[in-house]
Structures are given as C-alpha cells and as structure tokens.
Amino acid sequence: MRIDVNxxxxxxxxxxxxxxxxxxxxxxxxxxxxxxxxxxHLPGIAWRDPMEGNAxxxxxxxxxxxxxxxPSIHPGLPGWSDELAQMAARGVRVVRADPTxxxxxxxxxxxxxxxxxxxxxxxxxxxxxxxxxxxxxxxxDRAEELxxxxxxxxxxxxxxxxxxxxxxxxAFIEEVHFGSTPDxxxxxxWDVSWVWGPPEDHLxxxxxxxxxxxxxxxxxxxxxxxxxxxxxxxxxxxxxxDRASIESGNALALLGHGA
Amino acid sequence: xxxxxxxxxxxxASPRGxxxxxxxxRMRAAEQIGxxxxxxxxxxxxxxxxxxxxxxxxxVTLANEIxxxxxxxxxERVRGYVLVNPNYTGHALAExxxxxxxxxxxxxxxxxxxxDDPLLDPVCDSAGQxxxxxxxxxxxxxxRDFPGQEASDAEELCRLARRHPSVAFILAHIGGGGDxxxxxxxxxxxxxxxxxxxxxxxxxxxxxxxxxxxxxxxxLWGTDLTVDTGLAKLRYLEHLLAADALEQVRWRNAAxxxxxxxxxxx
Numbered sequence: 001m002r003i004d005v006n007x008x009x010x011x012x013x014x015x016x017x018x019x020x021x022x023x024x025x026x027x028x029x030x031x032x033x034x035x036x037x038x039x040x041h042l043p044g045i046a047w048r049d050p051m052e053g054n055a056x057x058x059x060x061x062x063x064x065x066x067x068x069x070x071p072s073i074h075p076g077l078p079g080w081s082d083e084l085a086q087m088a089a090r091g092v093r094v095v096r097a098d099p100t101x102x103x104x105x106x107x108x109x110x111x112x113x114x115x116x117x118x119x120x121x122x123x124x125x126x127x128x129x130x131x132x133x134x135x136x137x138x139x140x141d142r143a144e145e146l147x148x149x150x151x152x153x154x155x156x157x158x159x160x161x162x163x164x165x166x167x168x169x170x171a172f173i174e175e176v177h178f179g180s181t182p183d184x185x186x187x188x189x190w191d192v193s194w195v196w197g198p199p200e201d202h203l204x205x206x207x208x209x210x211x212x213x214x215x216x217x218x219x220x221x222x223x224x225x226x227x228x229x230x231x232x233x234x235x236x237x238x239x240x241x242d243r244a245s246i247e248s249g250n251a252l253a254l255l256g257h258g259a
Numbered sequence: 260x261x262x263x264x265x266x267x268x269x270x271x272a273s274p275r276g277x278x279x280x281x282x283x284x285r286m287r288a289a290e291q292i293g294x295x296x297x298x299x300x301x302x303x304x305x306x307x308x309x310x311x312x313x314x315x316x317x318x319v320t321l322a323n324e325i326x327x328x329x330x331x332x333x334x335e336r337v338r339g340y341v342l343v344n345p346n347y348t349g350h351a352l353a354e355x356x357x358x359x360x361x362x363x364x365x366x367x368x369x370x371x372x373x374x375d376d377p378l379l380d381p382v383c384d385s386a387g388q389x390x391x392x393x394x395x396x397x398x399x400x401x402x403r404d405f406p407g408q409e410a411s412d413a414e415e416l417c418r419l420a421r422r423h424p425s426v427a428f429i430l431a432h433i434g435g436g437g438d439x440x441x442x443x444x445x446x447x448x449x450x451x452x453x454x455x456x457x458x459x460x461x462x463x464x465x466x467x468x469x470x471x472x473x474x475x476x477x478x479l480w481g482t483d484l485t486v487d488t489g490l491a492k493l494r495y496l497e498h499l500l501a502a503d504a505l506e507q508v509r510w511r512n513a514a515x516x517x518x519x520x521x522x523x524x525x
Contacts, residue, residue: 017463133460197485198487201280201281224461227492
C-alpha cells in the first residue's frame with residue numbers, strides 16, 4: 001500500500017498547474033501506484049480565511065474514499081478552536097497550518113496555542129516548509145519559508161503534540177531532529193518530497209542516521225511530479241520492511257492504525 | 260539508449276572529502292536507471308583554489324585533465340565537455356583544441372562571463388569549428404546578480420545563439436532554479452537552442468510547457484546534481500510522449516548535436 005501524505009486539490013495562486021481536480025489527482029495516483037492521498041485545499045493557503053475551504057474539502061473527500069482530508073486551521077482567526085473541534089468531531093485526524101502564508105509568526109502565540117490544542121485532542125498538525133523552489137517564486141509571492149527553529153519550538157508546546165513537516169530538505173530535518181530530545185523527535189514525521197537522492201544521497205544518509213520510522217511518502221502533487229519520491233525510493237537499497245514503513249506503515253501508525 | 264547531457268564528477272582537489280562516494284553513487288544510480296552515456300564536465304577545483312564559477316586557468320586545465328582521465332577510465336559510459344573560462348581567451352581556445360584532440364565532445368560554459376558578452380564569440384567560433392555543442396549554465400530569468408557567479412539567462416543565451424546559428428546551444432537545467440516559464444518563452448523561436456531537462460525541479464506542468472515551447476525535437480534529458488529527479492522526469496515523459504518523441508528526448512536529439520560517433524550503440 002502507498003499513501004501520499006502531501007497532495008492537494010484546487011488551483012495554485014501563482015502559476016497554472018495542470019491536474020488540480022479530484023479526477024486528475026486520481027489519475028496521477030493510478031499512474032504511479034498510490035492508493036491513498038492525504039489532501040488539502042491548495043487555494044485556501046492564500047485566502048484570508050483558509051478555513052473557508054474546509055467544507056468543500058471534506059465534501060470532496062466524502063465522495064472519494066482514496067482521499068483523506070487535511071483541513072486548514074488558521075489560529076489567528078476568531079473561532080479557530082471551534083473549527084478544530086468540529087473537524088475532529090467529523091473524524092479528521094490531521095489538520096494543517098501555514099503560518100507564514102497567513103502572515104502570523106511561525107512559532108508565535110497563535111501557533112503555540114494551536115499545537116497545544118491539537119496535541120490535547122490527538123490531532124496531528126501538518127506544516128509545509130515551502131511549496132516551490134524559492135528561486136522561481138512569483139515576484140509577489142513573498143511568504144517566508146517555515147523556519148526550522150519554529151518546528152523545534154512548536155514540538156515542545158505539548159507532550160502529545162505530533163507534527164508532520166513536508167517539503168523539508170536534509171539540513172532542515174537534521175537541524176530539527178538532532179536539536180530535539182528523542183521524545184520530541186519521535187513525534188515529528190517528515191515527508192521525502194524535498195530530500196535529494198543520488199549522488200548526494202541525502203535521503204540515504206537520513207535513513208541511516210534517523211531511521212526509517214520518521215519518514216513518510218509525500219510528493220507535493222500536483223505542484224510537483226508524484227513520480228519523484230518513488231524514483232527516490234527506487235534508487236535506495238532499502239529493505240522491504242523499511243520501504244513499507246515509508247510508503248504506508250508510518251502514516252498508518254501515525255493515525256493509530258498500527259504499522 | 261539513454262544519454263545524460265548534464266553530469267558532473269568531483270575529484271580529489273575539490274573541497275569535498277566524500278568525492279569518491281559521490282562519484283560512485285552517481286555511477287551506481289546511472290547503472291540502475293540504464294543511462295548509456297553520461298556527458299560530464301568538471302567546474303575547476305569546485306571552489307578549492309578558485310571559485311566554482313570563476314575557475315582560474317590552472318584549475319580549468321586541471322579540471323579538463325581530470326575529465327579526460329574519467330573518460331579514459333569509463334570509455335563505454337562517460338563522455339566529456341571541455342570547460343573554459345572565457346575571460347582568458349587564448350587559454351580557452353587552447354583547452355578546446357586540446358580537448359577535441361583527446362576525444363572531448365562538447366564545450367561547457369559555466370558563469371564566468373555573461374553569455375551575450377563578445378568574449379564568448381571566439382570560444383563559440385572554436386566550438387563550431389570542432390562540431391561541439393555548447394552547454395551554458397543558466398539561471399532561469401535572472402533578475403539580478405548573485406554572488407559567486409556571472410550567471411546568464413535565456414535571453415542572454417539566445418543573443419549568443421543568434422550570433423552563432425550553426426552552433427547548437429544547450430540551455431542548462433530548466434529545472435535548476437528560477438522562472439522556467441520565462442526561459443521557455445524566450446527559446447521558443449531560437450532553433451539552435453536546446454533545453455536540458457535536468458535540475459532538482461520537478462514542477463507539475465514544467466515538462467508539458469517544455470514540449471509546448473520547443474517540441475520534443477529540442478529537449479535533452481539530463482540529471483545535473485540530482486539523479487533521482489532526472490529519473491522522475493523520465494518516467495513522466497514516458498507517460499507524456501509518444502514512443503518516437505520519447506526516443507528523441509532520451510538520446511536522438513543529443514546524438515544529433517554532438518560530434519558524429521560520440522555515442523556508439525552498445
């Protein structure tokens with residue numbers, strides 16, 4: 001089984017991206033053999049209230065069993081806590097926040113409050129370091145990348161907080177992982193969408209130094225080709241167990257379904 | 260056949276203590292993917308004794324010597340570009356001649372001098388005389404200068420290409436950073452500029468845009484610093500293109516712009 005934890009639906013504000021519909025995402029998943037995708041509402045990241053995309057997202061996922069919704073919570077807006085509770089009541093297991101896109105401090109009071117609350121109710125929080133290479137972004141796309149310091153700070157906010165960080169590179173991951181206690185590091189998962197393979201072998205190095213249990217299959221599709229993380233794994237000399245863990249076992253364990 | 264037009268190897272004089280491991284990893288991955296030929300260049304001492312993109316003449320000579328030795332070590336897998344620093348015209352022309360006589364197959368221009376500068380004309384004339392294509396390092400839509408390189412973008416490369424219509428130019432790593440849409444709009448009408456698909460970028464829509472801009476007949480497959488993203492793009496191209504067009508991108512286009520017999524079938 002393969003689970004892509006980093007996929008989205010809907011258009012991107014800064015350039016035309018093909019394949020942003022539910023049907024197109026399913027076709028792409030079939031093309032590369034992905035069974036399930038954890039999806040968020042891409043246009044919402046740039047909305048003043050990204051939570052306005054949640055109803056559409058949940059409705060879309062209710063009609064397609066291969067999608068698992070990752071709704072957005074903006075902790076700087078009134079009523080965010082009620083929205084989070086409502087999402088949890090509807091069975092949501094993972095929510096996301098993109099503080100630098102919302103224009104709030106990445107580890108400020110609002111984000112710390114969100115981590116405290118998600119940690120308290122057993123909901124994991126997903127955050128993206130970036131969506132595009134910084135060298136190609138639209139001139140008006142000036143949201144800062146998520147800083148590693150923010151992840152280190154946020155994981156310390158609640159003993160049961162669980163964070164999923166996407167689009168991070170090797171240096172970012174190492175800085176957070178080895179800058180955290182084993183308990184803290186054990187509550188952070190990383191997707192492999194932005195970790196280089198050969199010849200630099202960043203992913204191979206991370207798997208050796210951190211273990212396969214911390215990594216999830218994630219692509220960033222349709223903004224990025226879903227072939228990428230699978231090509232990356234194919235070029236590794238991975239055991240069947242480790243590959244299965246990365247492709248789905250760790251994600252299922254994170255949801256409490258057992259590895 | 261599969262030709263990777265954008266490859267680099269490291270060496271002992273570079274600052275990288277893991278140069279052997281990185282080279283071995285590249286060769287291993289190439290074997291796994293089934294890359295028939297890797298066309299490689301070495302950028303001086305990789306910053307060891309002169310800047311990567313402004314290599315001294317001594318480092319250029321060293322890099323080309325090492326490149327030739329790697330070709331000799333892997334005669335059935337590796338081909339080489341001659342690196343030059345166009346600020347040293349006489350030295351550059353001598354390196355090109357020496358490289359061609361030693362079996363090198365192309366010219367590598369990094370970022371030592373803007374692509375449309377007149378100093379590039381004599382080296383491109385020489386490349387043309389030897390039948391070399393010119394691989395030009397590109398920052399896709401360079402909006403300013405960046406430290407450590409005098410980078411060029413597609414507009415600057417196209418000005419050079421128009422001055423040398425009989426020479427094939429390779430716009431490096433369309434996925435290597437910057438606004439690739441800008442580059443693709445620019446190269447569309449300049450028929451002697453080919454687009455190298457290498458780079459870590461794997462943006463959705465980028466390969467479609469490449470095909471729309473220049474057709475499958477002017478696309479070249481490559482990896483540069485990330486072989487994994489090259490493999491991902493190759494797999495997507497297998498979905499995107501018809502068999503004939505895919506063959507063009509995999510190797511036929513490359514074989515058509517490098518000197519004859521650069522890539523014997525095996």
